[in-house]
Amino acid sequence: MSVHPLLAGRFSPLWFDPTWSVSDDDVEVLLDAARWAPSAGNSQPWAYFVARRDEAEHKRVVRHLARSSARWAPSASLLVVTMAHRYVEDTDWVYSDFADYDLGQSVAHLTLQAHAMDLACRQFRAFDLDALTDELSPGAGWHIVSMIAVGRAAETQPPSRERRTTTDLRTAPWT
């Protein structure tokens, strides 16, 4: 028994095919996968702003990329801004301690679904969070967390991918 090929074969490309376009159906399936993630109390505290390369929404996002991500992210077929619902509207009360955790699981679902569709994702945080928040103006309690570039990878070989060992995972940060 070994790790499933869907997990073992996934990697985050830095370069995407700038001629490849995702269809509306592709986007719908990716979001459908994201929807099926588990979440604390089934709260589903996630939202996704999706912008295909040929859409006006794309420009609203691209202008806020950092210099590093601006080199590669615009060539992806789709940019996704992820948001978590952290707070109850108009209060400082935490909606869920697990909002970001839950969002991460939902993004993992989307990412693996993309790989199953022969697409690839690179999640990233290299953007101007304050400027993008001003641009998209998420509703009360919602916060932008990350972005995902989705498309056809323009690299056949994954970059070297270092991982801690399973032994290391079992070794104490505890006493």
Ligand SMILES: Cc1cc2nc3c(=O)[nH]c(=O)nc-3n(C[C@H](O)[C@H](O)[C@H](O)COP(=O)(O)O)c2cc1C
């Ligand atoms: C929350 C998050 C933020 C990330 N931010 C960036 C980023 O700003 N720039 C970048 O090039 N990659 C970014 N990455 C991609 C990681 O560097 C990449 O997932 C990691 O090196 C492991 O490689 P792999 O996904 O191919 O296994 C980010 C990934 C995650 C999950």
